[in-house]
Amino acid sequence: MKKTNIIIAAGLLLACVALPAAAQLKLNGAGATFPYVIYSKWFDVYHTKTGIEFNYQSIGSGGGIKQITEGTVDFGASDAPMSDAQLKDAEDKQGTPIIHIPTVMGAVVLTYNIPGVQTGLHITQEALAEIYLGTITKWNDAKITEANPGKTLPDLSIIVAHRSDGSGTTNIFTDYLTKVSPDWSTKVGKGPSVNWPVGLGGKGNEGVAGIIKQSEGSIGYVELAYAVKNSLPYALIRNKAGEYPEPTFEAVSMAAAGAAKNMPEDLRVMITNADGKGSYPISGFTWLLVYKNMKDVEKHDALVKFLRWAMTEGQTYAKDLYYAPLPKEVVKLNEAKISSLGTR
Amino acid sequence: MTQESSAIPLTGGTTGDGGGNPPPVASVPHLRVAHIRWNVGDFVFKHLTMLFAIGVLSLVFLMGYEMYAGSALTISKFGWNFLVTSVWDPVQEQYGALPLIYGTLLSSFLALLISLPLSLGVAIFLSELSPRWLERPLSFLVELLAAIPSIVYGLWGVFVLVPWLRVTVEPWLASHFGSLPFFKGPAYGFGMLAAGLILAVMVLPIIASISRDVLQAIPNLQREAALGLGATRWETTRVILSTAKSGILGATLLGLGRAVGETMAVTLVIGNRSEISASLFNPAYSMASVIANEFSEATSSMYTSALIEIAFVLFVMTIILNALARIIVWSVTRRFKTA
Numbered sequence: 001m002k003k004t005n006i007i008i009a010a011g012l013l014l015a016c017v018a019l020p021a022a023a024q025l026k027l028n029g030a031g032a033t034f035p036y037v038i039y040s041k042w043f044d045v046y047h048t049k050t051g052i053e054f055n056y057q058s059i060g061s062g063g064g065i066k067q068i069t070e071g072t073v074d075f076g077a078s079d080a081p082m083s084d085a086q087l088k089d090a091e092d093k094q095g096t097p098i099i100h101i102p103t104v105m106g107a108v109v110l111t112y113n114i115p116g117v118q119t120g121l122h123i124t125q126e127a128l129a130e131i132y133l134g135t136i137t138k139w140n141d142a143k144i145t146e147a148n149p150g151k152t153l154p155d156l157s158i159i160v161a162h163r164s165d166g167s168g169t170t171n172i173f174t175d176y177l178t179k180v181s182p183d184w185s186t187k188v189g190k191g192p193s194v195n196w197p198v199g200l201g202g203k204g205n206e207g208v209a210g211i212i213k214q215s216e217g218s219i220g221y222v223e224l225a226y227a228v229k230n231s232l233p234y235a236l237i238r239n240k241a242g243e244y245p246e247p248t249f250e251a252v253s254m255a256a257a258g259a260a261k262n263m264p265e266d267l268r269v270m271i272t273n274a275d276g277k278g279s280y281p282i283s284g285f286t287w288l289l290v291y292k293n294m295k296d297v298e299k300h301d302a303l304v305k306f307l308r309w310a311m312t313e314g315q316t317y318a319k320d321l322y323y324a325p326l327p328k329e330v331v332k333l334n335e336a337k338i339s340s341l342g343t344r
Numbered sequence: 345m346t347q348e349s350s351a352i353p354l355t356g357g358t359t360g361d362g363g364g365n366p367p368p369v370a371s372v373p374h375l376r377v378a379h380i381r382w383n384v385g386d387f388v389f390k391h392l393t394m395l396f397a398i399g400v401l402s403l404v405f406l407m408g409y410e411m412y413a414g415s416a417l418t419i420s421k422f423g424w425n426f427l428v429t430s431v432w433d434p435v436q437e438q439y440g441a442l443p444l445i446y447g448t449l450l451s452s453f454l455a456l457l458i459s460l461p462l463s464l465g466v467a468i469f470l471s472e473l474s475p476r477w478l479e480r481p482l483s484f485l486v487e488l489l490a491a492i493p494s495i496v497y498g499l500w501g502v503f504v505l506v507p508w509l510r511v512t513v514e515p516w517l518a519s520h521f522g523s524l525p526f527f528k529g530p531a532y533g534f535g536m537l538a539a540g541l542i543l544a545v546m547v548l549p550i551i552a553s554i555s556r557d558v559l560q561a562i563p564n565l566q567r568e569a570a571l572g573l574g575a576t577r578w579e580t581t582r583v584i585l586s587t588a589k590s591g592i593l594g595a596t597l598l599g600l601g602r603a604v605g606e607t608m609a610v611t612l613v614i615g616n617r618s619e620i621s622a623s624l625f626n627p628a629y630s631m632a633s634v635i636a637n638e639f640s641e642a643t644s645s646m647y648t649s650a651l652i653e654i655a656f657v658l659f660v661m662t663i664i665l666n667a668l669a670r671i672i673v674w675s676v677t678r679r680f681k682t683a
Contacts, residue, residue, distance in 0.1 A: 060640030060641050061641055062639075062640055062643040083643075086643065157530060164616035164637045165638065165640070166637065166638045166640060166642060168641075188435065189435035191434055192641040193637075194433070194434065194435050195431065195435065195438075196617070200532060200616070200617065200627050201615060201627070202616070203616070210503075211534065214502070214503075214507055214510070214533060215510070215532065215533065
C-alpha cells in the first residue's frame with residue numbers, strides 16, 4: 001500500500017516537472033482557410049487539455065504548401081493534395097517526406113436565384129457541365145427541364161457565377177466537372193483557379209452569394225457550410241448512382257466511405273463523383289501536411305499525439321461547426337498512417 | 345497623402361516665382377554651411393537625412409529589382425508576349441496580361457472622364473463662388489470622402505450601385521445608345537461600367553480637394569485685376585483656371601494613380617473576367633485585382649512568377665504615370681512663366 005503511494009507521489013512529481021516543459025511547446029502551422037474554424041476549435045480545446053500551444057495562420061492552401069516546403073512551419077494544411085512534383089521538391093529541401101492526413105470534409109453546393117423556383121432544383125452532371133461551359137444558356141433548356149418533371153422553368157438567361165479568388169472550393173468543383181465532362185476536361189481542366197469559359201467572378205463565398213442574390217437567373221457554387229449557415233437555396237446534383245441526394249453532412253461522409261475502399265496508400269485522393277448510394281457527388285477532404293520525421297523530436301511526438309486526438313475526440317466537434325466528420329473507414333486508414341509516423 | 349502634399353508646392357510655383365525646380369532654394373544652405381564654422385550636429389543631421397533619402401530611393405530600386413527577379417520564369421518563357429496576348433489560364437500555365445492591363449487602364453480613364461468635370465466644378469464652387477459659411481463644411485465633407493476605406497466603397501458598390509445599374513441605368517443606356525458598341529450585351533450590373541463609376545467616386549475627393557487648394561493659392565490680385573478690366577465672374581474664373589492648369593493636371597494624375605492601384609472596391613464590382621470587350625456592360629478584370637485574388641493559392645512557380653510579373657508591370661506603369669505627371673506639370677509651368 002505504502003509502495004503504491006510512493007509511486008503515485010513520484011509520478012505526480014514527475015508530471016509537475018514535465019508539465020512546464022510541455023507548456024512551452026508551441027507548434028506553428030499555416031495553410032487552408034476552409035478548415036480554419038474547426039482547427040481553431042481543436043487547437044483551443046487541445047491547448048486547455050495538454051498545454052501545447054498551436055499557432056495557425058489561415059493564409060490559403062498555396063501558402064501552406066509553400067511554407068511546409070520551405071520548412072518555415074511545423075505543419076501545413078491544404079484543401080488540395082500536393083502534386084508529385086511538389087512532394088519531391090519538399091522532400092529534397094527538407095530531407096523527409098511529407099505525409100497527408102485528411103482531417104474533415106467539406107462539400108460544394110450549387111445555389112441559384114430563379115424567380116418562382118424553390119430550393120431543390122434537379123441538375124444532372126451533364127447539364128451542370130454545360131451550364132459552366134456556356135452551351136446551355138437558358139433555364140428552360142430541355143436538358144434542365146427533363147430532370148425536373150412538374151416544375152415550370154422560366155425562359156430566362158443563365159448568369160453563371162464562380163469564385164474569382166483561388167480556392168480549394170474551386171478545386172473540388174472543377175475536379176468534379178473534369179470527371180463528369182470530357183469537354184470540360186479538355187477545354188478547361190481543374191485547379192484552384194481556372195480559365196472560366198463564361199461567367200462572373202465573385203471574391204470568396206460571400207462574393208459569389210452576393211452576385212446570386214443580386215442577379216435573377218444566376219447560378220453559382222459555394223461551400224456547403226456557407227450555404228447552410230445562410231440558408232441559401234440549393235440544387236440537387238445527380239450522383240453516380242443516379243440519385244439526387246440532399247447535400248447533408250451524412251451524404252458527404254458517405255462519399256468518403258465509398259471512396260475509402262480504393263484509397264491510395266498516401267491518402268491523396270479527390271473523392272468527387274464518388275461511388276455508392278446516397279453519396280453527395282461534389283465532396284472533398286481537407287488535409288494536414290506533416291513531416292514524416294520532424295527534426296525536433298519533442299514537437300514530432302506532440303503533433304502525432306494531437307493527430308490521434310483529432311481522429312477520435314476531435315471528430316465530434318465537426319458537425320456543430322458545419323464540417324462533415326470522417327467516416328470510420330477513413331479514420332482507420334488515418335490511424336494506421338499516424339502510427340507509421342511513430343513517437344520516439 | 346504624402347503625394348498630395350508634395351503636389352502643393354509644385355503648384356505654388358505656378359503662381360509666381362520658382363517654378364517646379366527647387367535648385368535655388370536647395371543651394372542656399374550649402375553656401376552658408378561652407379562659410380560658417382564646422383558643426384558636428386549639422387554634419388550628423390545632414391548625413392542622417394541624406395541616408396533616409398537614399399533609403400527611400402534604394403527601396404524603390406530594390407522593390408523593382410525583386411519583382412523583376414521574381415518574374416524571371418515568365419519573362420524568359422513568354423517575353424513580350426506576356427503583355428500582348430490575352431489568355432490567362434493557370435491550368436495550362438498560359439499567361440497573357442493584355443486584358444488585365446486593358447481593364448486597369450480603361451476603368452481608370454473612365455473614372456477620370458466622369459470625375460474630372462465633377463471635381464473641377466466642386467473645386468471652382470468651393471474656392472470662387474461658395475459663401476464662407478458653406479465652404480468649410482463642404483470642404484470637410486469632400487475630404488471625408490477620401491477617408492472612406494475602399495472596402496466600404498466596394499460593399500456599397502455591390503449592394504447599391506450594381507443593382508441600380510442593372511435595373512435602371514444599363515437598360516436605359518441600351519435603349520437610347522444601344523447602337524454604340526459600348527452599350528451592348530446583357531445588363532449584369534457587375535462589369536466595367538460599375539468599376540469606372542465606383543473609381544470615379546473614389547477619385548473625386550482627391551482631384552477636388554487638391555484643385556481647390558491650387559485655386560485658393562492663386563493670389564487675389566489676379567481676380568481683382570480681371571474683374572477690374574471688366575471681366576464677368578465666368579471670365580475671371582477662366583483666367584484663374586488657366587493659371588492653375590498645371591496644378592489641376594497634377595491633381596488629375598494623382599487621382600489616376602489612385603484609380604490604377606485600387607484593388608478591393610474594383611474586384612468586388614468588376615466581374616473578374618479576363619477578357620477584352622468593347623461593351624462597358626461586360627465583366628472585366630484589373631491587374632491589382634488578379635494579384636489580390638489569385639496570389640494566396642498560387643502554388644506552381646510559373647503561376648507565382650506570372651503574378652509577380654503583373655505586379656512588376658503595374659509598378660512600372662505607376663512610375664511612368666507619375667513621371668508623366670511631373671513632366672506635364674513642369675512643361676506647363678515653364679510655358680506659363682515665359683508667356
